[in-house]
Amino acid sequence: MPELRTDRLLLRRWRESDLEPWAAMNADSEVRKHLGELLTREQSDATVAVMQAEFDDRGFGWWALEARETGEFIGRVGLDEVDEDMPFAGVDIGWRLMRSVWGHGYATEAALTCLAFAFDLGLPEVVASTTVNNLRSQAVMRRIGMTRDPADDFEDPSVPEGPLRQCVLYRTPAEMLTAHATRRDTISTTVYR
Template sequence: MRDIVTERLVLRDWRESDLRPWAAINADPQVCEHLGPVWDVAQSAASIARYQEARRRNGFGSLAVELAATGELIGLAGIDPVAPTMPFTGVEIGWRLARSAWGHGYASEAARAVLDHGFTEVGLPEIVAVTLAPNLRSQAVMRRIGMTHAADLDFDHQPEPHGPVFRHVVHRIIRPTA
């Protein structure tokens, strides 16, 4: 499987050397604010193994994102089948970037490349994105890459039986026609 290259980024398979910077990204409470609890090194390593396995199994998945100019790992972007716990099916786009990479347009640049790959190489008819309602930064990226709010798919999720309920919003984009 070949890399996806943009003007400033390389989206590629994960490497052993990615673990340390990936673990640092996942240990940052600001990065994880809308994603759940921070991860330790073991959880970050397990996530890389899951991403690699999913890519082998599906032919697509979550890729490491590095700066083309320096080779620095700044996060991930990719598409994956919607989790079976979701109230709908399909393929979901996602991204997670180091705080130092915020505000430079990298999330939008990586996500546009992932959408193009999903539509042209994988042949998907539609891609969705899901985030917590308060995650306005991710929703802004969704709009910038051409996704529209699919209010009919929004849902509430209660991860623990007596815990809080979290509102999730869903955006979607249909494969462009030629």
């Protein structure tokens, strides 16, 4: 599992010490507002085991996110294969941060780093989806250069009827991929394998 670094962040393999703050995030109703039910500690720990196994199998996935200045675990960011039951396919980018670090630009910085990694893998496109009311995540999607066509909006079949079912879909435009291929240094990332 490669580590990725930015000026402020380290995207790294999960550690035992991440389990407690990750569980606290998954038990925070504000963090989970657009995700659904709160998770128990056991459910939260199980997600880490799955994320690590998927990364090992595919060569991409969910990194633990650390603030380099403090060494503090602050969330997760990464790439995931879109579930088969969705009305679109491909690789999805996502992030989830502790509420205490919201508003500092970490999600944008980490997401740009993940996009650079995705483009280096040769992925033809990266998508991002969230609930129609998750305006904070949609703002990050726009800041990293993704675009939305309302015709792509969808109802998530894995979510029961209710406010979390209606979702929006953002995509990386072709010109973003071309720009990255011709000018790799547009996103400042160092990859350590």
